[in-house]
Amino acid sequence: MAMPITVSSSETKDLLRMERVGTHSHIRGLGLDDKYEPRASSQGMVGQLKARKAAGITLAMIKAGKTPGRAILIAGPPSTGKTAIAMAMAQELGTDVPFTSLAASEIFSLEMSKTEALTQAFRRSIGVRIKEESELIEGEVVEIQIDRSLTGGSKTGKLTLKTTDMETIYDLGTKMIESLDKEKVMAGDVITIDKASGRITKLGRSFTRARDYDAMGSDTKFVQCPEGELQKRKEVVHTVSLHEIDVINSRTQGFLALFSGDTGEIKQEVRDQINSKVAEWREEGKADIVPGVLFIDEVHMLDIECFSFLNRALEDDMAPIVIMASNRGVTNIRGTKYKAPHGIPADLRDRLTTISTSAYEEKDIRQILNIRCVEEDVEMSDDAKDVLTRIGVETSLRYSIHLITAANLVSRKRKATIVDVQDIKRVYSLFLDEKRSVQYMKDYEDQYMYNDQSEKVVEGTPMEM
Numbered sequence: 001m002a003m004p005i006t007v008s009s010s011e012t013k014d015l016l017r018m019e020r021v022g023t024h025s026h027i028r029g030l031g032l033d034d035k036y037e038p039r040a041s042s043q044g045m046v047g048q049l050k051a052r053k054a055a056g057i058t059l060a061m062i063k064a065g066k067t068p069g070r071a072i073l074i075a076g077p078p079s080t081g082k083t084a085i086a087m088a089m090a091q092e093l094g095t096d097v098p099f100t101s102l103a104a105s106e107i108f109s110l111e112m113s114k115t116e117a118l119t120q121a122f123r124r125s126i127g128v129r130i131k132e133e134s135e136l137i138e139g140e141v142v143e144i145q146i147d148r149s150l151t152g153g154s155k156t157g158k159l160t161l162k163t164t165d166m167e168t169i170y171d172l173g174t175k176m177i178e179s180l181d182k183e184k185v186m187a188g189d190v191i192t193i194d195k196a197s198g199r200i201t202k203l204g205r206s207f208t209r210a211r212d213y214d215a216m217g218s219d220t221k222f223v224q225c226p227e228g229e230l231q232k233r234k235e236v237v238h239t240v241s242l243h244e245i246d247v248i249n250s251r252t253q254g255f256l257a258l259f260s261g262d263t264g265e266i267k268q269e270v271r272d273q274i275n276s277k278v279a280e281w282r283e284e285g286k287a288d289i290v291p292g293v294l295f296i297d298e299v300h301m302l303d304i305e306c307f308s309f310l311n312r313a314l315e316d317d318m319a320p321i322v323i324m325a326s327n328r329g330v331t332n333i334r335g336t337k338y339k340a341p342h343g344i345p346a347d348l349r350d351r352l353t354t355i356s357t358s359a360y361e362e363k364d365i366r367q368i369l370n371i372r373c374v375e376e377d378v379e380m381s382d383d384a385k386d387v388l389t390r391i392g393v394e395t396s397l398r399y400s401i402h403l404i405t406a407a408n409l410v411s412r413k414r415k416a417t418i419v420d421v422q423d424i425k426r427v428y429s430l431f432l433d434e435k436r437s438v439q440y441m442k443d444y445e446d447q448y449m450y451n452d453q454s455e456k457v458v459e460g461t462p463m464e465m
């Protein structure tokens with residue numbers, strides 16, 4: 001039995017996007033010009049020019065919406081801006097194209113199978129742009145007349161609306177009277193009433209009433225009295241993701257599940273029916289598919305089952321563009337005993353186009369640190385920045401970024417307003433970077449528990465899984 005598919009347009013908000021504050025909050029875009037040429041430093045982005053340009057071209061591809069199912073791998077050493085580039089792409093896409101960000105380890109959950117988690121992530125990344133015609137009544141209020149019954153229980157009334165060409169009287173029920181009250185609608189306001197939902201929107205005050213005696217705030221907006229018919233048809237467009245449609249239709253209180261995140265597994269039948277309904281809408285010209293972006297960070301954490309799922313899922317005609325990131329070299333493919341570059345099997349690598357990022361030069365690091373100081377609201381002397389930049393070159397960009405706020409706290413402790421070299425030195429001695437912490441561990445290895453003397457520490461590469 002085919003169930004009615006709803007997208008509950010009055011309730012669904014258009015695509016929600018989580019704004020991440022923190023590590024990448026200084027990034028506002030890729031910093032490219034109209035020709036996709038990267039500016040040396042713009043929108044919080046510095047250096048890494050080739051990768052940014054490639055990301056920009058990818059963006060153009062996504063915006064054109066013609067190439068679903070592409071997979072792109074951003075590969076490079078740790079802290080070279082892979083995640084930052086993906087976040088910049090998300091910013092550039094705007095709110096109408098879905099962007100889902102996922103760390104590969106997130107799919108290993110007890111409540112949901114891995115493939116279900118991946119399917120949900122895929123469907124979150126596909127937007128359905130739905131065009132709906134709604135019937136509106138739009139006019140200037142001439143008069144509102146309300147009659148209370150003797151007991152005061154129910155109210156009835158009449159609303160007179162006009163355009164430049166006509167005038168009509170509408171009967172009002174209790175609910176409409178309440179919403180008119182709530183919106184503080186008065187004679188002389190230009191309003192629209194959505195016929196289906198009864199929602200009233202105030203557009204502004206009519207110019208003809210501009211000289212009225214009643215007090216008006218400076219923010220009063222004046223509009224023309226509408227022309228023509230009072231009843232109008234208007235096209236409203238809103239975008240929801242396939243996953244949202246799935247959730248709304250899979251449970252009675254499905255809409256709430258969207259907020260709580262408690263969606264559970266969604267039945268394949270529900271998805272099939274939604275797919276065919278969406279296909280129908282597309283044919284009727286009522287909806288468009290907007291292939292968005294699924295970003296899978298730390299992709300080497302996926303296992304062989306997930307990789308083969310991806311192979312197939314990318315071939316679906318409703319696939320998003322999948323962007324992956326990895327900092328691994330040749331490593332184990334999870335779930336097998338084989339090794340492969342980035343821990344990704346050859347058949348998936350064959351479907352990928354790769355953007356590579358490389359270590360930053362000193363001047364780039366300095367510039368990024370400058371930007372982070374502004375972002376974290378920290379004032380720092382030039383000498384201190386020199387030292388911090390050198391630390392960044394010798395350890396990692398991320399480590400030096402992390403010292404900014406710590407150094408600021410230390411400087412405040414000595415009642416200074418500007419972070420100076422001594423503060424940087426202090427935090428550098430308090431917090432070890434990766435290399436020094438390994439060295440420290442080696443120096444005192446016999447004091448640690450279960451220390452395996454035969455095992456050699458792989459320096460500079462993250463822990464193997």
Ligand SMILES: Nc1ncnc2c1ncn2[C@@H]1O[C@H](COP(=O)(O)OP(=O)(O)OP(=O)(O)O)[C@@H](O)[C@H]1O
Pocket residue numbers: 023024025027044045046047048076077078079080081082083084085326327368397398401
């Ligand atoms: N080109 C850049 N411009 C501005 N900020 C950057 C740039 N590259 C990196 N950063 C910042 O440096 C920090 C580290 O970068 P990021 O987290 O993107 O590295 P990554 O390549 O994802 O590393 P990992 O492989 O360890 O995940 C972040 O705070 C990021 O916002």
Ligand SMILES: [Mg+2]
Pocket residue numbers: 082083084297325
């Ligand atoms: Mg990262």
